[in-house]
Amino acid sequence: xxxxxxxxxxxxxxxxxxxxxxxxxxxxxxxxxxxxxxxxxxxxxxxxxxxxxxxxxxxxxxxxxxxxxxxxxxxxxxxxxxxxxxxxxxxxxxxxxxxxxxxxxxxxxxxxxxxxxxxxxxxxxxxxxxxxxxxxxxxxxxxxxxxxxxxxxxxxxxxxxxxxxxxxxxxxxxxxxxxxxxxxxxxxxxxxxxxxxxxxxxxxxxxxxxxxxxxxxxxxxxxxxxxxxxxxxxxxxxxxxxxxxxxxxxxxxxxxxxxxxxxxxxxxxxxxxxxxxxxxx
Amino acid sequence: xxxxxxxxxxxxxxxxxxxxxxxxxxxxxxxxxxxxxxxxxxxxxxxxxxxxxxxxxxxxxxxxxxxxxxxxxxxxxxxxxxxxxxxxxxxxxxxxxxxxxxxxxxxxxxxxxxxxxxxxxxxxxxxxxxxxxxxxxxxxxxxxxxxxxxxxxxxxxxxxxxxxxxxxxxxxxxxxxxxxxxxxxxxxxxxxxxxxxxxxxxxxxxxxxxxxxxxxxxxxxxxxxxxxxxxxxxxxxxxxxxxxxxxxxxxxxxxxxxxxxxxxxxxxxxxxxxxxxxxxxxxxxxxxxxxxxxxxxxxxxxxxxxxxxxxxxxxxxxxxxxx
Numbered sequence: 012x013x014x015x016x017x018x019x020x021x022x023x024x025x026x027x028x029x030x031x032x033x034x035x036x037x038x039x040x041x042x043x044x045x046x047x048x049x050x051x052x053x054x055x056x057x058x059x060x061x062x063x064x065x066x067x068x069x070x071x072x073x074x075x076x077x078x079x080x081x082x083x084x085x086x087x088x089x090x091x092x093x094x095x096x097x098x099x100x101x102x103x104x105x106x107x108x109x110x111x112x113x114x115x116x117x118x119x120x121x122x123x124x125x126x127x128x129x130x131x132x133x134x135x136x137x138x139x140x141x142x143x144x145x146x147x148x149x150x151x152x153x154x155x156x157x158x159x160x161x162x163x164x165x166x167x168x169x170x171x172x173x174x175x176x177x178x179x180x181x182x183x184x185x186x187x188x189x190x191x192x193x194x195x196x197x198x199x200x201x202x203x204x205x206x207x208x209x210x211x212x213x214x215x216x217x218x219x220x221x222x223x224x225x226x227x228x229x230x231x232x233x234x235x236x237x238x239x240x241x242x243x244x245x246x247x248x249x250x251x252x253x254x255x256x257x258x259x260x261x262x263x264x265x266x267x268x269x270x271x272x273x274x275x276x277x278x279x280x281x282x283x284x285x286x287x288x289x290x291x292x
Numbered sequence: 293x294x295x296x297x298x299x300x301x302x303x304x305x306x307x308x309x310x311x312x313x314x315x316x317x318x319x320x321x322x323x324x325x326x327x328x329x330x331x332x333x334x335x336x337x338x339x340x341x342x343x344x345x346x347x348x349x350x351x352x353x354x355x356x357x358x359x360x361x362x363x364x365x366x367x368x369x370x371x372x373x374x375x376x377x378x379x380x381x382x383x384x385x386x387x388x389x390x391x392x393x394x395x396x397x398x399x400x401x402x403x404x405x406x407x408x409x410x411x412x413x414x415x416x417x418x419x420x421x422x423x424x425x426x427x428x429x430x431x432x433x434x435x436x437x438x439x440x441x442x443x444x445x446x447x448x449x450x451x452x453x454x455x456x457x458x459x460x461x462x463x464x465x466x467x468x469x470x471x472x473x474x475x476x477x478x479x480x481x482x483x484x485x486x487x488x489x490x491x492x493x494x495x496x497x498x499x500x501x502x503x504x505x506x507x508x509x510x511x512x513x514x515x516x517x518x519x520x521x522x523x524x525x526x527x528x529x530x531x532x533x534x535x536x537x538x539x540x541x542x543x544x545x546x547x548x549x550x551x552x553x554x555x556x557x558x559x560x561x562x563x564x565x566x567x568x569x570x571x572x573x574x575x576x577x578x579x580x581x582x583x584x585x586x587x588x589x590x591x592x593x594x595x596x597x598x599x600x601x602x603x604x605x606x607x608x609x610x611x612x613x614x615x
Contacts, residue, residue, distance in 0.1 A: 068510055086513040098507040102529040102608030111525060115515045146608070166515075 015044040015202055016170055020074035021064055023057075034060050036228035037074070040221060042170075045200040049213040051261060052223030052232075053271050058206045061223075062172050065204060066092050078169065088116045091168035095175040097155040099147040105158045106143040109133055112162045133165040134158075136195050153184035157191070164195070173205040177212065186245065189215060197242060210265070214257045215243060222264045225271060233264055344579035349586070352579035360400040367395045401565055401580075405587065408550060408561035411478055412595075415485025416546040420539065422486070423493035427538075428523065430494075431501025431531070448491040452484050452549040453556055459483045460557060477559035484553045489546035496538025500531030529608060536603040543599055547592045562588055 018040040024031040034057045042048055050058045063069040065076050067086035076083040078090070086092075091112075099108045109130045117126055134140045137157040147155050156176060163171055176192075177185040189212060196203070196216075207213050213220045217237050224232040237257055239248065248254040326346045336343035344352070371392070378390030399407070430437040463479045504527055512526050528535075554563025566584050569577040 066510075066514065068513060086510075087516055088514060090514070092510070092514050094507050094510065096507065098505075098511050100508060100511070100526065100529070102532075112515055115517060115521075 013043060014041045015079060016042040016065070017077040018061070018065065019077065021061070021071045021076065022073040023060060023064065023069060024072045033228045034226055036230050038230050040231060042202060042204070044202055047196060047203045047205070047216055047218045049217040049220045050204065050206045050223060051208070051210070051213050051220055051265070052229070053225055053265065053269065056223045056226045057229040058223055059174055062174050062204060062206055065170065066090050066172050088112065088166040089169045091163035091166040091171055093159050093163045093171070093173040093176045095178050097147070097159040099155055099158055099162070101147050104144050104146050105134065105139055105150070106130060108158060109162045109165050113165050116166050130165065133161040136164060137161045137191060153180050153188060156180060156188060160192070164199070169202065171201045171203045173203060175206050175208065178208060185212070192216065193243065210258055210261045213261060214254060215245060215248065220261060222261065222269070225269050232269060235260055338578065340573060340578050341575050344582045348579045349582045352576060353583050355576070356401040356580065356583060360402045363397055363400050366397060370395050399560060401584070404560060404562050404565040405591070408554065408563070409591070411481045411561060412485060412546050412550045415482040415550065416489060416543055418482065419486045419490035419542060419546065420493060423490040423538070423542070424497055424535065427494045427497025428501050428527065428531070431498035432523070432527065437498065444491065444494065450488070452488045452553050455484050455487050456480070456553055456557055459487070477557065480557055481550060481553050481559045481561065485546045485550050488549040489542040492541035492545065493535070493538035496534045496541070497531060500534030501527050503534070504530045533607050533609050536599070536607060540596060540599045540603070543595050544592065547595060551588055
């Protein structure tokens, strides 16, 4: 298995008034081309921090990330990010949001007509052509997230990074988008790293599930290979013994091996949702 | 439901929602105010007669219109007379080249309004041209911000009247020309307005620029947008709502500052009109000043509404409540 993305011995410390806070300690992960990897773990364990380091938005204190053998320095469109809360520019229409990305990436290589076709093609992939001229505040949360995915896909990234892409959506919309994502993935076969809180989502979508230990100084705890045939169907999988077993393994890791006992007092800077949440197992 | 029923019902709806809220209450408010004003004014005696009530003010308004028309007639007659005189001399002596002298009559109330309006717009325009780029710069760069902040904070609260003598002296010393494009009084008023009104725009622009959502900044980084594209596509649009808050405050300040500056410096404009009437001290003066006061308020209101209309048109955030 050729390594496409190599996260090697990554550690990161954040300066705090009480001294440096070590969020990640020696994270190692090798990802092959076309692989779909989920990162799962409790709030505040540093999943988002790993993603942000791969994206280049944070600099690792030690270790580094290699993409096709070249070290990642700073953010770039070849590592497109789908943010949790869509992050569309509210003053641009869906089309223009994708256009901004396409113009930036393909300005020199595509003609105007080709760029237009490419934008429409990507909106088509996420079934959003009908709302191409709508602004983000005129469409629903699920639709915004679709446009966000279209924008990321339009950059033709070599790794697609998704930071809890469906976390802010209701369950039905989420299921819908997961199906859409699998459909797109079948055609494009992108390399994807997705952060999630949702065990079902992780098992359904991933080739591998990376379970992270609790912070501070979080690292990779266990890796689970999900060997389920694609295309996967959520209804028939629900009673599939293999699926149920994978699910149980992830749950066991999260709630037995890495059970959070103490209330979280100092949340990691990367995850604001930790605030105020008390987990007593 | 029949058609007539429907129209009756919708008429009723229209009356209850539209008329009462949008027209009836404001009309009641104005009428009550006028009544209180009339009653209250008649009890205030000054050395120039009783304080003007709405009726007197209305009369003075009409007389100001008459004055204006009379002045215009005088002006056109003046030019007519000149032309006739020149023609007559040219008939006798074909080589004679006549020189048209311009009319030097006293500017009327309406001339003064016009002068004040373009002075305020020029001053406000110049302030905007300075404040928005500087605001963007200090909003983007915290070092520049900390460098300029003390200066801004000290100059922001300075009253126009304190600036005026300095501006007057500097303009008279530096703007020396045989054929000036602008009069010195215009430049003095304009620069004073600029100096006083640019601060809200500057500060609000800086705050708006500095408060761009972190996620959008990340989008910009992931796309590797160039500095110019980043500012044009991300920073400026997200700062626009706050920028306009600043612009509206600035325009309001500009208008207030201008009237004060014109009064103190005797520069042409509504401020000078008020001061002249005060010095004039006739029995009509208080009424005329009151007309000017109302006109100043009305123009200020119209300017603010214009700004609001532009803001509505430009701003992407249609959910923002604009008042």
